[in-house]
Amino acid sequence: MIIKHILSKNFFIGKTKKKRNYLFKNFLTIIYNNFDIIDVKKLSITLFLYKKYIKKILYDKKKILFISTKNFLREIVYKYARSLNQNFVCNKWIAGILTNSNNYKKILNKSILFKKNINLKFTKKEKNIFLKKEQKIEIIYGGLRGMVNHPYLVIITDIKKDKIAINEAKRLKIKILALINTDNNPLDIDFIIPCNNNSIDCVNNIFKILFSEIC
Structure with missing residues (x-):
């Protein structure tokens, strides 16, 4: 079911081969019209496992912080963070939010x-x-209202745009789950979702898969 949904939404189309980060090689299958094609089977397994992982975090009443300062993704992140009663930053990341x-x-x-x-x-x-x-x-x-302690997990939609947030999370040893395109460096991320994170439709539907039956 997840594979069918992924195929219908073109989650699997990455950046061009020229822009590819070499560390992303294991997540790819073929190149089509010079675009990298993400391995759909690996992506579907990843989403299934992360869905269970997030469900366990919420069941244990641990906190998640949603981070997305991209204007066109703001409403999606806001919607799911609020429905799950979790904290979020959707406008501007001010340095020190986590470390100070x-x-x-x-x-x-x-x-x-x-x-x-x-x-x-x-x-x-x-x-x-x-x-x-x-x-x-x-x-x-x-x-950030009600966030007394550091979150257990941060979910980020763009590791380039929110690099400062990632650096702060790493310093505090907070787990990071990120949506990553094929031109990004996945080295410092704990949980990677390879996808076209520049697509509103893609991000919206990945969140729908991850959080269905939860929120």
Whole structure:
């Protein structure tokens, strides 16, 4: 069933041979029209195993942090993170979110103060200033509310775009699951999903396979 779904959505079409990272060789089958073709059988087995792994993490009540600062993937990541009641960063990764978590916790506390003070007797101009500050905090840090400890696993849709987040997770020995295209370097990633991660349809359907029957 997973294989049929993968074939129908073209998950298996990677980058051109010229752009290929040599470490990706084992995940490929053939080259078609100069494009690398990802091994569908390996991909389907990978998704099946990771689905069980994620289910076990959530069953054990461990936390997952979803990370995707690509604008066109924001809504997909937001949707699944919220439905699973997990934390997320979907707008901008601020350095130190994982390695210096006290900073974002202080900022979120400021946001609570803004909300409390907004109903006090301030001028309209002052209220607008409070609202703008609160909205900015919510956009960047809102998905981190309730994240008391470091997550057990981070799920990332693009390891190039969110390289800083990966470096922080590695320093803290947090497990990393990432969607990786054939031009990426998979060396430092714990759990690799080889796919066309530049496709909205592909990312959406991979998440659908991973989290169906869970959320």
